[in-house]
Amino acid sequence: MPLLRIEVDCDRATARRVMEMHRADRVHRESRDAATAEAWRRGWTPAGDPQFIGVTNGEPVRLLYDVEVYSETAR
Structure with a gap:
């Protein structure tokens, strides 16, 4: 399956x-959801x-996020 590179805008404090x-193996839900929404x-x-x-x-x-996408749904 192809990977789609998504860039989500944020400020420096949020990026930090x-x-x-990420280093603590936790997920920032808001940015991950934004990357999913951008793929859609x-x-x-x-x-x-x-x-x-x-x-x-x-x-x-x-x-920066990589989103694995289904190739059958490409435009």
């Missing part, structure tokens, strides 16, 4: 908190929960 939660918005059906990849260094800060 999400990174700390782009016309793909998610095959599972998004996987947190990391944080960008630029401005604005973005959280």
Whole structure:
């Protein structure tokens, strides 16, 4: 199944908190749900929960998620 890279906008404080939660094997529900919603918005059906990849260094800060999607639902 293909992976779709999703970037979720956030502020630096949230990015730091999400990174700390990831290191503690916890999930930031709001950003994960935002990544799932973005996959749906782009016309793909998610095959599972998004996987947190990391944080960008630029401005604005973005959280990176990989979402596995079904290839049969591609546009």
